[in-house]
Amino acid sequence: MRLFSRANALHLGLIALLAALFFTLPAYHTGNLARIMVLAVFAMGYNLLFGYTGLLSLGHALFFSAGMYGLGLAMHLGAATPAPAFLAGLIAALIVSGVVGFLALRTTGVAFMIVTLMFAQAGYLTILYFGSYTRGDEGFVIQQAQRSLLGIDLSDDTNRYFAALILFAAALLVTGAIVRSGFGRTLVAIRENEQRATMLGYDVQRLKLIAVVLSGVLSGASGAAYALLFGYAGATFATVQYSIFPLLWVLLGGAGTTIGPLIGAIFMFYLIDYASGLTNAYLLLVGVALVALTLFASQGIVGTIRARWIRWLP
């Protein structure tokens, strides 16, 4: 793999563009963009499993909230500092995705979707059940004083933006490298024809489990970063809706493309932002987008660009 390939150039260019946008966009939009970049990491984690490996999970809110509560509870109840708390979030996501993956991967297709949905629902209810610690739907705030890493106050707008960008950049470069590695291309082979991959001697079951865990840890990193940067953890983030969102972002942006998750998250975020100014039923847009995407544009934005114009897009 060439270090200065077109794919790397695209990724580095995108990161530079996002850095430049901070200095040109008004504060309202940079605030949004910080949030979107963190959520895009969630979408990239989802994409690794759905877009590249071909496994459609309806339970990723569980991994996101594992990271969120892993960090959140460590800081809220354990008074941990951000770095070990972030690690706790990653470990929580690692364990949860390992267990869920191990069990759910015994099923395939529709059963896999339902099993992941059920596990995530059980996770959400568990957060409610331990409401005395998690404060349930209401959630809890992580104090501003606690949210400083290496002396940098992460609640400050500029610091927050660049912390989000660093996380996003790391996730983009890591997923970019994964999907172009032999391992990543084997995941694509599993998506395309699982039986064939097995009969080429690949341990499909093990590879799928690794994909679930990688996807889960990336989602957990996003959840932990969200809690850290925005100072809040709540059970809303564990609901089915937060399992649907990454699916929607990835479908809209383009499943199996490295930059699709970000593009999808930006579009959907602004679409919902706009619609919620018009009506309280703004989630209607989510529904319309999902139906329209399955009917007319199953490849999403970047997927369509790749299919029609730019074949080399990663």
Add this chain to the structure above:
Amino acid sequence: MDFGPHLILAILEGAVTAAVLALTAMGLSIVFGVMRVVNVAHGEFYMLGAVIAWWVATVVGAHPALGFVAALVIAPLVVGAMAAAADRLILHRIDYDPERTIVATIGLLYIIQQGTLMTFGPDARPVQPPFNSRIALPWPEWTDGAFAWAYPWGFGTTTYKLFIIAAAAAILVALWLLMTRTKAGLIMRATQQDAEMARAFGIPVTRVYALVFGLGAGLAAMGAVLIVPVQQAHYLMGGDPLLLSFIVVIIGGLGSLPGTVIAALLIGMSDGIISVFFSPTLAKIIATLAVAMVLVFRPQGLLGKRS
């Protein structure tokens, strides 16, 4: 009240839940059985049934019984027609691909739910039951060395709740007759066996699918019309029935109709009974995990046979 009356009450409440759940889950099961797709918007068709029942009862306005009967006929028909239309406009076009169908019906879920929020509003609205007299239940007590019938306070049910159980049973029997004794049922079963073969024999599979999807949604709507005098119509009421129907259909064995009824009784009854003794949240956690485990380790369902 003592333990005994509590238990009986829980069983009675459970039977009402089970009756409505059996109808709703049966709708999901028939759709899965014949079309091999999972309809995530099923709970929203249930909700639509309740909302339309409220609307019909309000428009009719006369005696509650009249409005209720009109709703029981109109709501399932309207909901069924909407579902059939959704089938033709969306599912048919994506060729019933299992995964894309799930994504599309998630979209449909939001469209129906949010569309109802825009029109019907965020309030819960009641529908008058057609009749509703209280029946106090007797309980044997040991007083002064002899049994006597006592009527503990709060121990009883209503005629309407008994009616729900009877009506659901009647609808299920009618459905069973439809599936086993009529040409329509035969066509559905033939399509279920092998859609390609059915098409080769001149069965209009496209129309059968639309009708089955409509029938499934109509059954959910019927369940909702029956329960709405007890529970009120609300735009978010579709979530629990969806989850419970999933549980029922999975436990009963995907696509198995007798399994679905038995599982609905099991889940409906235990839902009532468990929540009397446990925190409802804990009961739900256990139930959800149990269902996931059933799918993982016994995908043919607890009651199904291994194929």
Add this chain to the structure above:
Amino acid sequence: MSLLSTRGLTKSYAGVTANSDIDFDLPMGQTRALIGPNGAGKSTFVGMISGRIEATSGTVSFAGEDISPLPAHKRIAKGIAYTFQITSVFGGLSVAENIALAARRQLGTAAPAKVAEVLEQVSLADRADQTARDLSYGHQRILEIGMGLAQNPRLFILDEPTQGLAEAEIDAFKALIRALDPATTILLIEHNMSVVMDLAEAITVLDQGRILAEGTPAEIHSNADVQSVYLGTEHA
């Protein structure tokens, strides 16, 4: 010495026996054809060897090792390549990537050289960048064989490789197999008798899930039992 042997290999589906009690030995380096009428259980037999189909009873040994308890991917990793009866390639990926996937598990970063070599071998070099599902049927079958070659197999199992191929493509296939390293052991399920007679050093005839006869092409050709169940209906 046998590279592959089976003892008592049996498969029954819900009471119906597809293969019963098959004892089979394939010497190292031999090209063996497996023939028999439709429904004789040929695909089931090679399915049980490769691990795609779970045997009801019996054992499979490969290079002196009992591989019966191993799942399919581990058997393949021991040096077995398998081509499907119904073409099974990675439809959405390029021809080169299909072959690279077959080569990469063993070769890692050395895979590209092997890919180039195999592309030349199967004459698909000029189509390397095409998407596999856009290839003609004949080219897809050749690609699948290429994926087998890229694995450098010790045992190459081919399930009806020439099915649906044109005459010229069949000749190319024969040439390809003849040009293989003589150390490669081949188990070939084939209906086309000209392919069998041209390539096979020995033939095993399967009928109703049992071995009916085994021998050189000449012996099988003159075997009365075989003629009555099989060759009698074969017009090739």
